[in-house]
Amino acid sequence: MxxxxxxxxxxxxxxxxxxxxxxxxxxxxxxxxxxxxxxxxxxxxxxxxxxxxxxxxxxxxxxxxxxxxxxxxxxxxxxxxxxxxxxxxxxxxxLKVKDEIGNIETYIDDSDDLVLEEYYYDLWNILNHNFELNVDDENLEKALIEAIRVGNTESKEQLILGKFENKYEFTNxxxxxxxxxxxxxxxxxxxxxxxxxxxxxxxxxxxxxxxxxxxxxxxxxxxxxxxxxxxxxxxxxxxxxxxxxxxxxxxxxxxxxxxxxxxx
Known part of the structure; x- marks a missing residue:
């Protein structure tokens, strides 16, 4: 057989x-x-x-x-x-990135996939609350400035988590x-x-x-x-x-x- x-x-x-x-x-x-x-x-x-x-x-x-x-x-x-x-x-x-284009730390270091490496890095920052570092692009800074201007009561943490969710689509x-x-x-x-x-x-x-x-x-x-x-x-x-x-x-x-x- x-x-x-x-x-x-x-x-x-x-x-x-x-x-x-x-x-x-x-x-x-x-x-x-x-x-x-x-x-x-x-x-x-x-x-x-x-x-x-x-x-x-x-x-x-x-x-x-x-x-x-x-x-x-x-x-x-x-x-x-x-x-x-x-x-x-x-x-x-x-997963896929919606935008065009200690375990989590080790995931970053030994990853061969650029999309997954970026995901691990963003996830590491989320879990460690290093919100000054990432998910960091110009759109995030603009979102924070706009949130303050219009009196948005969401915390910076909530905005970062929202950015993370908008950036990645967890397909499986x-x-x-x-x-x-x-x-x-x-x-x-x-x-x-x-x-x-x-x-x-x-x-x-x-x-x-x-x-x-x-x-x-x-x-x-x-x-x-x-x-x-x-x-x-x-x-x-x-x-x-x-x-x-x-x-x-x-x-x-x-x-x-x-x-x-x-x-x-």
Whole structure:
């Protein structure tokens, strides 16, 4: 089965190549698909820092274009070719600057992303109440002068926080993933989870293929992309979609007395 999944990931790359900047997946052993220096676990941290750390350490299968995040595919089988673990996840880019163009301190020092570095610096100043320093541009000083002139009763702190909120748009604050663990007993073997919200897991009665997961991300995240129609109207897309769907299989036994997801 490992070769079938690897082929499906390759099919995903070829089908959606216009959306992918970099690919970073491989068969890392006879029983594993992932990438070099794979690390597991969920950060209990600022999401922007989690995102940046994973990018820096190349903890992804596909890096997407236009700062639209990255996708992970990880699989592990036993020696009898029975799937034991799986993770497929989408990590969206955490924010964007609306304007054109100690942990927080260390975030600034080791950041490779200019937008996130500026965000960490502004956040550091907000948390340390160094309001003389930043978020400092000419517009802020003008806002303070105008506030005094018109008798605005807001404090300088409130004005700074307002400037911070106007400068950044927090587009995402966590990731989305589907996990499978054949040995787990505390919850269902396959579940959909958002970030690290451990107490809210949505059971899924099937394991879906890499292509199907990426297709779901693609149709929702890239719905305004000019390449969308080109890809789904190509001669091979529907064939690839139907063939990939056959790789999905049901989890047995599956018994859920609450809501759950049943993949097509």
């Amino acid at each position: 490992i070769d079938s999944i690897l082929s499906d990931i390759e099919l995903t790359k070829n089908t959606f190549r216009k959306l992918i900047v970099t690919s970073n997946y491989k068969k890392t052993s006879d029983t594993t698909i992932g990438w070099d220096k794979y690390t597991s676990g969920i950060f209990k941290n600022l999401y922007a820092k989690e995102y940046e750390s994973l990018i820096r350490n190349r903890q992804y299968s596909f890096l997407l274009k236009d700062d639209l995040g990255f996708v992970q595919f990880f699989y592990e089988w036993n020696k009898n070719d029975v799937l034991e673990k799986m993770k497929m996840a989408y990590y969206p880019y955490p 604050s966590s990731h989305f993933r589907i996990d499978y663990d054949s040995k787990v007993v505390s919850h269902h073997k396959t579940e959909i989870q958002v970030g690290a919200i451990n107490n809210l897991r949505l059971p899924l009665n099937k394991i879906i293929s890499p292509f199907m997961f990426f297709d779901f991300i693609f149709k929702n995240i890239f719905k305004k992309d000019k390449d969308l129609k080109k890809i789904i109207s190509s001669n091979n897309y529907l064939t690839n979609y139907n063939n990939s769907k056959k790789l999905s299989f049901e989890i047995n036994p599956f018994d859920e007395l609450n809501i759950y997801v049943s993949h097509i």
